[in-house]
Amino acid sequence: MPRTRDYPGARSANTYSDNMNHHILSVLVQNRPGVLARVSGLFARRGYNIFSLAVAPAEVEGRSRITIVVDLDSAPLEQVTKQLFKLIDVIKISELDPALSVERELLIGTIKADGGQRSEVASLVDIFEGKIIAVGDEVITVSLDGHPNKLDDFEDLLDGYGIVELQRTGRVALPKLDRTARLRAVN
Amino acid sequence: MTDPATTERITGAQALIRSLEYENVDIMFGYPGGCILPAYDPLMDSPIRHVLVRHEQGAGHAAEGYAHVSGKPGVAMVTSGPAATNLVTPLMDAYMDSIPMVAITGQVPTAAIGSDAFQECDTVGITRSCTKHNELVMSADEIPMAIRQAFHIATTGRPGPTLVDVPKDALTDMMDWHWPTDDEVLAALPGYRPNTKGHPRMIKEAAKLILASERPIVYAGGGILKARAAEALRELVELIDAHVVTTLMARGAFPDEHPNCLGMPGMHGNATAVTAMQQSDLLITLGARFDDRITGKVDAFAPEAKIIHVDIDPAEQGKVRKPDVPIVGDAKYVITEIVREIKELLQGGTRQADISAWKSKVSGWQEQFPLTYEPSEPGSALKPQFCIEQLNELAPPGTIVTSGVGQHQMYTSQYWKFDEPYTWVNSGGLGTMGFSLPAAIGAKAAKPDRTVWAVDGDGCFQMTATELVTATLENLPIKVALLNNSFLGMVRQWQEMFYDERYSSVFLDSANVPNFVMMAESMGCVGILVESPEEVAPAIEKANSINDRTVVVEFRTDAAEGVFPMVPAGASNTDLILHPTQQDRAEALKPAAAPVDTKLKDGH
Numbered sequence: 001m002p003r004t005r006d007y008p009g010a011r012s013a014n015t016y017s018d019n020m021n022h023h024i025l026s027v028l029v030q031n032r033p034g035v036l037a038r039v040s041g042l043f044a045r046r047g048y049n050i051f052s053l054a055v056a057p058a059e060v061e062g063r064s065r066i067t068i069v070v071d072l073d074s075a076p077l078e079q080v081t082k083q084l085f086k087l088i089d090v091i092k093i094s095e096l097d098p099a100l101s102v103e104r105e106l107l108i109g110t111i112k113a114d115g116g117q118r119s120e121v122a123s124l125v126d127i128f129e130g131k132i133i134a135v136g137d138e139v140i141t142v143s144l145d146g147h148p149n150k151l152d153d154f155e156d157l158l159d160g161y162g163i164v165e166l167q168r169t170g171r172v173a174l175p176k177l178d179r180t181a182r183l184r185a186v187n
Numbered sequence: 188m189t190d191p192a193t194t195e196r197i198t199g200a201q202a203l204i205r206s207l208e209y210e211n212v213d214i215m216f217g218y219p220g221g222c223i224l225p226a227y228d229p230l231m232d233s234p235i236r237h238v239l240v241r242h243e244q245g246a247g248h249a250a251e252g253y254a255h256v257s258g259k260p261g262v263a264m265v266t267s268g269p270a271a272t273n274l275v276t277p278l279m280d281a282y283m284d285s286i287p288m289v290a291i292t293g294q295v296p297t298a299a300i301g302s303d304a305f306q307e308c309d310t311v312g313i314t315r316s317c318t319k320h321n322e323l324v325m326s327a328d329e330i331p332m333a334i335r336q337a338f339h340i341a342t343t344g345r346p347g348p349t350l351v352d353v354p355k356d357a358l359t360d361m362m363d364w365h366w367p368t369d370d371e372v373l374a375a376l377p378g379y380r381p382n383t384k385g386h387p388r389m390i391k392e393a394a395k396l397i398l399a400s401e402r403p404i405v406y407a408g409g410g411i412l413k414a415r416a417a418e419a420l421r422e423l424v425e426l427i428d429a430h431v432v433t434t435l436m437a438r439g440a441f442p443d444e445h446p447n448c449l450g451m452p453g454m455h456g457n458a459t460a461v462t463a464m465q466q467s468d469l470l471i472t473l474g475a476r477f478d479d480r481i482t483g484k485v486d487a488f489a490p491e492a493k494i495i496h497v498d499i500d501p502a503e504q505g506k507v508r509k510p511d512v513p514i515v516g517d518a519k520y521v522i523t524e525i526v527r528e529i530k531e532l533l534q535g536g537t538r539q540a541d542i543s544a545w546k547s548k549v550s551g552w553q554e555q556f557p558l559t560y561e562p563s564e565p566g567s568a569l570k571p572q573f574c575i576e577q578l579n580e581l582a583p584p585g586t587i588v589t590s591g592v593g594q595h596q597m598y599t600s601q602y603w604k605f606d607e608p609y610t611w612v613n614s615g616g617l618g619t620m621g622f623s624l625p626a627a628i629g630a631k632a633a634k635p636d637r638t639v640w641a642v643d644g645d646g647c648f649q650m651t652a653t654e655l656v657t658a659t660l661e662n663l664p665i666k667v668a669l670l671n672n673s674f675l676g677m678v679r680q681w682q683e684m685f686y687d688e689r690y691s692s693v694f695l696d697s698a699n700v701p702n703f704v705m706m707a708e709s710m711g712c713v714g715i716l717v718e719s720p721e722e723v724a725p726a727i728e729k730a731n732s733i734n735d736r737t738v739v740v741e742f743r744t745d746a747a748e749g750v751f752p753m754v755p756a757g758a759s760n761t762d763l764i765l766h767p768t769q770q771d772r773a774e775a776l777k778p779a780a781a782p783v784d785t786k787l788k789d790g791h
Contacts, residue, residue, distance in 0.1 A: 029378070030377065030378060033323070034311060034312075034315070034323075037312070037315065038315060041315055041316060042316075045316050075505075078505065079502065079505070079506055082501050082502035082504075083502050085378075085501070085502075086319075086500070086502055087378070088319075088320040088340060088376060088378055088379050089378055090378045091377050091378040092378075
């Protein structure tokens with residue numbers, strides 16, 4: 001049964017694809033104790049909601065990159081970006097336009113798959129080019145990485161079989177390479 | 188760098204105190220305790236003066252008062268746990284009013300952090316949202332860099348409070364002394380590069396707008412004082428001959444006696460300042476932030492005004508009101524550049540628009556709507572405004588006045604004629620009751636030769652009065668003007684106006700308890716009670732003549748007196764409530780009727 005029937009209206013709030021107010025911020029920070037608390041605390045203090053957040057060390061030692069998806073109109077977004085930039089540990093903020101960036105996310109989920117359902121789920125995983133990570137008597141654990149929209153679709157379809165547990169990483173994103181950069185890469 | 192022959196091995200505590208000396212700290216305010224104990228030992232051998240307060244909140248506010256009048260960062264040092272939490276209010280106060288301040292707190296030893304040890308609290312967590320930056324130092328080696336960064340961050344860009352949390356073992360461990368260079372500090376702060384120079388194109392744009400404006404108002408905020416830009420402001424104002432309003436945080440930034448000064452705008456601003464802003468066609472906003480106490484209802488604020496917004500903090504641009512010309516930069520630098528640009532335009536033949544009609548309109552309001560109160564009836568309680576006027580009149584030149592929060596604060600801002608910058612210290616953004624007395628102690632410590640009057644209410648005074656002991660024992664003789672109306676006056680006024688005169692929990696009964704004169708005397712001060720108008724001046728003169736002791740003058744004032752004018756919370760500035768004696772003239776402040784307006788627009 002699709003989850004949207006259980007939670008009316010939940011789909012637009014819980015998925016990426018339908019919500020035009022989602023903005024992606026890529027924030028380069030000094031990797032120091034408490035930096036995540038500073039960033040997330042600022043959102044809380046100013047009354048803004050973080051939709052998803054991914055953080056890991058960046059390419060330069062001592063720096064981390066935080067990818068934040070926020071659910072905001074553009075006017076408050078400008079304000080939150082400015083406030084964010086006031087944090088001493090924040091080095092750079094880029095707002096990534098989805099049309100001009102590459103985005104990826106990873107999903108792992110444990111799905112009910114007893115009897116005949118198992119092959120159906122397995123074939124779904126196959127269609128989406130995902131992986132089966134573990135198989136139990138009545139459940140299987142699957143993984144899929146890709147564009148968040150693709151993960152949304154996959155999650156919706158899995159929901160019909162019964163999701164036991166599911167975890168997504170939150171998206172990470174980088175700007176798309178422009179033409180000159182691509183040429184250089186080819187050479 | 189680590190050549191053993193030249194390296195000096197000292198304790199973290201010694202490094203801390205030496206770092207403060209290297210930052211030119213001459214005085215600090217504090218209170219010792221368990222975890223900060225090691226730092227208090229080398230302090231005994233340091234030229235830095237330590238003022239021992241009676242409550243950590245007092246240390247914080249004293250540091251703020253010091254910073255306000257001296258322009259140097261105020262320093263407060265306290266121990267961990269409850270001491271750190273007692274410092275939260277001053278930190279937030281300093282954050283809201285952009286006051287440079289460095290707080291040093293003790294912390295439990297690194298090995299005990301997170302274990303709910305005695306007097307442990309998550310100081311950096313608690314103060315994260317009330318400091319510009321804070322840092323938990325994890326070893327003795329890190330102390331000099333942490334202190335240098337704290338001072339650098341507190342004093343540059345938009346100033347604010349910083350905090351360094353130092354665990355006890357970081358203070359007792361040995362380290363190789365090394366004072367970081369400027370380059371090392373900058374390299375450690377790759378994300379912190381405040382922009383002080385305004386954008387040249389925006390500055391040009393601002394100059395053009397100013398010359399084209401027919402109804403300009405200079406809206407000067409506390410940033411003028413932070414940027415030491417009072418002279419530049421005056422040059423700009425006199426060049427374009429516009430009127431200036433000085434916000435609560437900017438009182439003194441422009442002399443009240445100057446013909447172009449309109450005084451304070453906002454919720455309790457005078458009618459002319461409020462209305463001139465409201466009907467202006469150009470607000471030249473300099474180091475101000477469109478606070479809700481200034482704008483009233485934002486949607487209805489200065490509807491016809493274009494906005495030039497000069498602020499060093501990019502986040503202030505467009506936070507409340509979208510500027511037509513945003514300029515991120517240091518107020519002094521930007522104003523000077525705007526002045527240069529205007530002069531160039533004038534030399535190039537551009538002519539300033541005629542502002543004479545507007546100026547005479549504003550002058551008309553000034554004549555019709557001066558700040559006013561009715562003198563007290565014989566035998567009844569004093570009028571607080573009268574007390575402030577007398578204090579002001581009899582104050583020696585250069586007197587610094589501090590205030591708490593409430594009616595007495597508004598009366599002081601309204602009726603004190605400020606003629607020089609850095610003579611007014613108050614808690615604007617946070618509205619911290621009890622600020623006045625400890626801030627006055629800090630101000631006196633910064634300027635021992637000046638007379639410092641702490642104006643206070645009976646509510647505020649009872650929050651921090653214990654610091655009178657500090658004033659006495661540390662030989663920082665201040666003067667307290669205690670306006671005692673037995674009520675939480677401002678709250679009472681709101682209950683009178685908006686809650687059908689239902690006075691809930693606002694009667695303090697402070698004409699009976701405590702006995703303020705005895706209280707003052709018990710803390711080594713001179714106490715004087717004033718009840719009738721003819722006693723006011725002699726009591727003030729007596730207080731002014733006593734320079735070796737703190738004096739508390741208690742004025743028994745009228746509880747029924749309200750602060751006017753007033754823009755009710757959430758109302759438009761066009762709906763300000765005038766003093767009852769002026770209310771019949773209110774029409775004169777209303778914007779021109781719609782048809783006239785249209786005609787004006789057609790004419791453009």
